[in-house]
Amino acid sequence: MKEILQQKAVRIKLLITDCDGVLTDGGVYYGDQGEDLKKFNIRDGMGVERLRKLAGVETAIITGEKSPSLVNRAKKLQIEELHLFIKDKVSVLDSLIRKYDLSAEEVAYIGDDYNDAAVMKLVGLTACPADALPGIKAIADYTCQTKGGDGSFREFAELIIEAKTSYVQLSSAKTGVITLSNGRRIGKGEKCYVIAEIGINHNGSLEIAKQLIDEAVAANVDAVKFQKRTPEICVPKDQWEVMRDTPWGRMSYIDYKRKTEFGIAEYATIDQYCKKVGIDWFVSAWDVPSVDFMEQFDTVMYKLASASLTDFALIQRILETGRPLMLSTGMSTMKEIEAALVFINQFDANYPLFVAHSTSAYPCRPEELNLKMIETLINKLPGIPIGYSGHETGLGTTVGAVAMGATFVERHFTLDRAMWGSDHAASVEPQGFQRLVRDIRDLEIAAGDGIKKVYESELAPMRRLRVNISDEFIEKSQLN
Numbered sequence: 001m002k003e004i005l006q007q008k009a010v011r012i013k014l015l016i017t018d019c020d021g022v023l024t025d026g027g028v029y030y031g032d033q034g035e036d037l038k039k040f041n042i043r044d045g046m047g048v049e050r051l052r053k054l055a056g057v058e059t060a061i062i063t064g065e066k067s068p069s070l071v072n073r074a075k076k077l078q079i080e081e082l083h084l085f086i087k088d089k090v091s092v093l094d095s096l097i098r099k100y101d102l103s104a105e106e107v108a109y110i111g112d113d114y115n116d117a118a119v120m121k122l123v124g125l126t127a128c129p130a131d132a133l134p135g136i137k138a139i140a141d142y143t144c145q146t147k148g149g150d151g152s153f154r155e156f157a158e159l160i161i162e163a164k165t166s167y168v169q170l171s172s173a174k175t176g177v178i179t180l181s182n183g184r185r186i187g188k189g190e191k192c193y194v195i196a197e198i199g200i201n202h203n204g205s206l207e208i209a210k211q212l213i214d215e216a217v218a219a220n221v222d223a224v225k226f227q228k229r230t231p232e233i234c235v236p237k238d239q240w241e242v243m244r245d246t247p248w249g250r251m252s253y254i255d256y257k258r259k260t261e262f263g264i265a266e267y268a269t270i271d272q273y274c275k276k277v278g279i280d281w282f283v284s285a286w287d288v289p290s291v292d293f294m295e296q297f298d299t300v301m302y303k304l305a306s307a308s309l310t311d312f313a314l315i316q317r318i319l320e321t322g323r324p325l326m327l328s329t330g331m332s333t334m335k336e337i338e339a340a341l342v343f344i345n346q347f348d349a350n351y352p353l354f355v356a357h358s359t360s361a362y363p364c365r366p367e368e369l370n371l372k373m374i375e376t377l378i379n380k381l382p383g384i385p386i387g388y389s390g391h392e393t394g395l396g397t398t399v400g401a402v403a404m405g406a407t408f409v410e411r412h413f414t415l416d417r418a419m420w421g422s423d424h425a426a427s428v429e430p431q432g433f434q435r436l437v438r439d440i441r442d443l444e445i446a447a448g449d450g451i452k453k454v455y456e457s458e459l460a461p462m463r464r465l466r467v468n469i470s471d472e473f474i475e476k477s478q479l480n
Helices: 002-009 042-055 068-076 089-099 115-121 136-138 154-164 206-218 253-259 264-277 288-294 312-321 335-349 372-380 395-405 428-449 455-466 471-479
Strands: 014-017 058-062 082-083 109-111 123-129 177-179 185-187 193-199 223-228 242-247 249-253 280-285 302-305 325-328 353-358 386-390 408-412
Touching: 002 123, 002 154, 002 193, 002 353, 014 068, 014 089, 042 058, 042 154, 042 242, 068 082, 082 280, 089 109, 089 115, 109 115, 109 249, 123 136, 123 154, 123 353, 154 335, 154 372, 193 206, 193 428, 206 264, 206 428, 223 288, 223 395, 242 253, 249 253, 280 302, 288 312, 302 312, 312 325, 312 335, 325 335, 353 372, 353 408, 372 386, 386 395, 395 408, 395 428, 408 428
Parallel strands: 014 058, 014 109, 058 082, 109 123, 193 223, 193 408, 223 280, 302 325, 325 353, 353 386, 386 408
Antiparallel strands: 177 185, 242 249
16 A cells, blocks of 8 residues: 555645645634634644655645635745635636646645545545544545644645655666667676776876776776866865865865866866777766766766765756766665655656665775665666675775676776875775776676586596486486
8 A cells, every 4th residue: 555655646746735624623713803813733834845845746725714814824835826715626626737737646635524525536646634524534545643733734745755755666668787878788687887986086187097097998997987076166165265285285175176176178188098098988077067067078977976966956967968877875865865766767767877885985894885785776776777886995895796786886096095185095006906807707707697507527526526426427428
């Protein structure tokens, strides 16, 4: 039943509510100007705001009452669709559907009385308070634990918010394999795609960047990755004038970040150089202008850093490019990961997407790597290639990630871990990267096909050591 509710709730774009018996307790309160003493629950008001902010769902009110207090309440909560003294709620529902170009399945309704029944039979998702009439409870998809006026609207609103920010409905077209623009395939059944993240380890030097590309090619790496930022956006204003000791002398933090940031000339050189040596390249874009900048180049994908997982404006801009997106999940809760996936899914259910398990500690201790999350993500997202972005100091755990199902891996890359800079200590040096790629390829060969067989190399030991040899192997030995 919970799954059905989620499937219905994730489609909702408008929540309609009755007033008496839902937003209030249905009592009659007469003041000098009629029902101006009608009391509303503050939790329900917060539900309206949370629906709008977190789920993009607006609220409408259709009621048979005409209450001055309700008018004031709707104005305060910025509810534009307030329909008072309504006898035919179905007609109002039809007008709202036409006005906002909705389908009935995209509308939810919460009511408590028999005059709500006709509407409830037409919309996509329905609820009622705990003290609703028996006939209404019988047709409602969900019966709240709270009564009318005690927060039942908020309870229903939270159900919708939870569904829209956590329920990931993958397209059946997702196969778990993505083909890049250059024909390379990443995903289940393919060779692990190995990424050497140069990031900012070039320390602002194009020559160091080219050396790192050469070393990545020598290690048989599939791709190198850089980072692109707009310092004025990514550096907090209160950190701009903080002085730092750097290889170029003492300077403000903003000037240091500007000095280490590559521009059009450097990236044009990198683009040409990577094409010349035959290696893929792309970047982690940290802000919207950086995506605009990178669209000057035909990179194979974009990476969304773990720190940007909740930056929906940045995600939106990347999605607009149509390039595959590799999403990293460090420093994130499962709910935050699901919210990002829902956002991407709503943009395009078939969008080419990779998800990388990661822990954002530099360097990361083995007890915090949590490699079993790779299996968790594989089971939860069967149509999406799952990988691993590691920040540990050793190599074995990254090879282990591949053994656990990672279809791509990423490690920071440096010429020397002792170099000046924030990421070098958690990076892999050239010889280490050669061993890493070698061990991953050995693992892939060693994994085999899962079908039990006796190899030719085992026949001689069998003849020497086995007590009883079956007829099929006696015949095979004689043939040989």
